[in-house]
Amino acid sequence: xxxxxxxxxxxxxxxxxxxxxxxxxxxxxxxxxxxxxxxxxxxxxxxxxxxxxxxxxxxxxxxxxxxxxxxxxxxxxxxxxxxxxxxxxxxxxxxxxxxxxxxxxxxxxxxxxxxxxxxxxxxxxxxxxxxxxxxxxxxxxxxxxxxxxxxxxxx
Amino acid sequence: xxxxxxxxxxxxxxxxxxxxxxxxxxxxxxxxxxxxxxxxxxxxxxxxxxxxxxxxxxxxxxxxxxxxxxxxxxxxxxxxxxxxxxxxxxxxxxxxxxxxxxxxxxxxxxxxxxxxxxxxxxxxxxxxxxxxxxxxxxxxxxxxxxxxxxxxxxxxxxxxxxxxxxxxxxxxxxxxxxxxxxxxxxxxxxxxxxxxxxxxxxxxxxxxxxxxxxxxxxxxxxxxxxxxxxxxxxxxxxxxxxxxxxxxxxxxxxxxxxxxxxxxxxxxxxxxxxxxxxxxxxxxxxxxxxxxxxxxxxxxxxxxxxxx
Numbered sequence: 001x002x003x004x005x006x007x008x009x010x011x012x013x014x015x016x017x018x019x020x021x022x023x024x025x026x027x028x029x030x031x032x033x034x035x036x037x038x039x040x041x042x043x044x045x046x047x048x049x050x051x052x053x054x055x056x057x058x059x060x061x062x063x064x065x066x067x068x069x070x071x072x073x074x075x076x077x078x079x080x081x082x083x084x085x086x087x088x089x090x091x092x093x094x095x096x097x098x099x100x101x102x103x104x105x106x107x108x109x110x111x112x113x114x115x116x117x118x119x120x121x122x123x124x125x126x127x128x129x130x131x132x133x134x135x136x137x138x139x140x141x142x143x144x145x146x147x148x149x150x151x152x153x154x155x
Numbered sequence: 156x157x158x159x160x161x162x163x164x165x166x167x168x169x170x171x172x173x174x175x176x177x178x179x180x181x182x183x184x185x186x187x188x189x190x191x192x193x194x195x196x197x198x199x200x201x202x203x204x205x206x207x208x209x210x211x212x213x214x215x216x217x218x219x220x221x222x223x224x225x226x227x228x229x230x231x232x233x234x235x236x237x238x239x240x241x242x243x244x245x246x247x248x249x250x251x252x253x254x255x256x257x258x259x260x261x262x263x264x265x266x267x268x269x270x271x272x273x274x275x276x277x278x279x280x281x282x283x284x285x286x287x288x289x290x291x292x293x294x295x296x297x298x299x300x301x302x303x304x305x306x307x308x309x310x311x312x313x314x315x316x317x318x319x320x321x322x323x324x325x326x327x328x329x330x331x332x333x334x335x336x337x338x339x340x341x342x343x344x345x346x347x348x349x350x351x352x353x354x355x356x357x358x359x360x361x362x363x364x365x366x367x368x369x370x371x372x373x374x375x376x377x378x379x380x381x382x383x384x385x386x387x388x389x390x391x392x393x394x395x396x397x398x399x400x401x402x403x404x405x406x407x408x409x410x411x412x413x414x415x416x417x418x419x420x421x422x423x424x425x426x427x428x429x430x431x432x433x434x435x436x437x438x439x440x441x442x443x444x445x446x447x448x449x450x451x452x453x454x455x456x457x458x459x460x461x462x463x
Contacts, residue, residue, distance in 0.1 A: 007177060007328060014332065018339050025343040026350075037223035041289055045336065046343025048286045051353035052362040077216050079206045080283075081430050083367040088282040093220045100218055107216050131365040133377040 017042045056136060057128045059089035059150070061108050063119030072108060072122070082136070098151065105153035123152040176331050179324040180447035183454060186258070186306025186321075187442060188333065189265075192294055193256030195436045196268065199291070200248055211279060212241035219278045233277050244271060255298065258308020258318070265298035286340070287433035293336060301329035319462055327447060334443040338400045341418075345396030354393065357385025368429040376428070395421055403444040415441045 020031045021042035030036065061072040078085050091097045101124055109122040129145040132138035209215030212235065219233040236244065248271040255264035272292045280288050302325035304310045312318045348354040361381060364373035395417045402414025419438055426432050442450070454462050 004177070008173075011176060011328075011332070015335075018335075022339065022343055025347050035224075044284065045286050045289045045293070046340050047347065048344060049363075050347070050351055052359050052366070054362055056366060077209060079209065083430055084283055086367040087284070091218070091282065093281045093284060094218070103218070104216055111216075131362055133365055133374070133380065135374055136365070136367070136369065 021046060054131055055128050056131050056139065057126055058086065060125045060127050060147075061105070062123050062125065063109070063112055063117065064121040064123075065117070065119050069123070070117075070119075072112060072117075077108065077111060101151040102153060105151050109153055109155060119155070121152055121154045124150040126150055177326055177328045180327045181451040182302060182305035182321055182323065182325045182447075183307075184442055184445065184447050184450050185301055185303040185325060185330055186308060188330070188440060189258065189261065189298055189301070189303035190256055190307050191439045192291075192298070192436065193252055196291060196295075197249070197252040197256055199433070200245075200252060203245075204249075207242055207245045208238045211245065211275065212236055212238040214238050217279055218282065220281045222277055232274070235278070244274070247271060248275075254309075258304040258310050261304030261308060261310065262299050262301070265295050265301075265303075269295035269299050285433065290336070290340065294333060297329045297332050302326065303329065321463070330443050330447070333440065334403070337437060337440060337443065338403060340437075341396060341400040345393065345398075345400065348393045348396060354389065357383065357387070357389050360389050360392075361385045364428055368431055370428055370430055373428040392421065403441065411444065415444075 017034075017039055020034050020039045023029045023031055024039065024043050025046050030039070059074070061074055062069040063072050064070075074085065074089075078088065080088065091100045094100050105122045105124055109119055112119060112122070126148045127140070127145055128148075129141070130139040203210055211217060217235045219235060221230055221233060225233075248268060251264045251267040251271065254260055255268055269292060272288075272295055276288060276292060302323065305323050305325050306321045307318050309318070311320055314320075315322070353359050361377065363369070364377050369377075399414050399418050399421075402410050402417070405411055405414075418441065422435055422438055426435060
């Protein structure tokens with residue numbers, strides 16, 4: 001009997017949270033008095049791929065050595081697909097991203113140094129360029145690419 | 156309508172509800188789902204083996220996030236570990252997924268894999284914040300309360316001399332929960348496309364096929380230039396995704412098969428055009444939309460009664 005009650009309680013809670021998530025997915029309405037962190041998990045299970053952009057973007061890491069900025073290969077520290085790196089580096093789980101990016105720049109500085117490349121500064125920059133029908137980097141030209149600084153860590 | 160009639164109808168509803176969600180039935184479907192999901196998750200985690208140190212330890216770029224519901228006293232759980240500890244946790248995850256796949260200490264294995272998946276989610280995977288990671292976690296939780304080791308398992312081989320032999324009927328509850336979640340995933344994903352601004356034209360597909368997820372085949376196709384066929388394709392995706400969650404439950408005619416075929420085609424196209432392969436496990440999971448009784452009858456028929 002206890003198992004039965006537990007099972008149905010679990011089921012009703014599951015259906016209720018799914019319903020809350022569905023209300024938000026379909027109508028952008030949050031059910032009052034229901035804590036959002038409990039609903040997030042259910043919402044995220046029914047809401048992939050909602051929008052598109054006309055530009056491609058990439059977080060670029062650069063290190064300063066002998067007065068020149070050199071590009072740091074991020075894939076050695078983020079061994080993921082291009083899409084996963086793009087999403088991860090947005091740091092969208094964090095409300096305040098600045099300290100996270102600063103920590104990332106610090107970490108990159110020390111990891112690069114351990115690999116024999118010592119930089120006096122490491123900076124993170126978002127590069128954005130128009131999408132091209134011919135390839136991911138085909139629109140990545142000097143004239144069409146915009147760069148916006150994210151953070152700089154000085155040793 | 157008299158109160159006694161209302162009471163009678165309510166009672167009938169609850170009996171039917173209880174029967175549909177929790178009746179005892181054949182263990183085959185959950186046994187197969189367990190083996191398929193276990194093998195899939197094993198592959199999903201095993202491919203990270205060369206990178207454990209930089210993915211999940213202080214040697215890498217790891218930013219954990221404390222879940223809002225987590226008490227402060229437990230926050231130490233999500234401290235980024237040192238490489239040796241990270242390797243131990245990862246090894247436990249792999250062992251748990253192996254034992255889950257072969258059906259050995261099934262429930263405990265699923266529960267351990269669930270706990271470690273939850274841990275990895277907040278340690279690192281939250282930055283990717285994907286639907287599939289959350290689905291995987293839910294399925295592991297469901298497996299940990301199921302009797303999915305009652306068929307096609309090492310436990311059965313030990314007990315009865317064959318993994319195909321079985322004795323015990325199991326609750327249909329875990330199967331129904333997975334079916335419910337898959338339905339709601341397709342339902343939400345499909346219906347929101349009817350109003351989402353991004354999904355009102357072929358541009359959605361056109362630009363996605365040039366984005367970070369695009370495969371070489373996608374770029375090959377976009378290189379031929381824009382065509383109104385992209386509008387057609389987006390509308391077809393919307394129609395399919397709205398149709399699929401209902402079709403799974405319609406046993407009349409060939410509706411269910413058409414729905415599953417549509418799901419298969421949809422996922423194959425997604426995998427070919429975008430590097431988003433993680434949802435492919437949903438295809439074998441469509442098995443949960445068959446009743447255990449009809450699957451058992453089918454199994455007996457095709458095996459000439461050799462498999463019970």
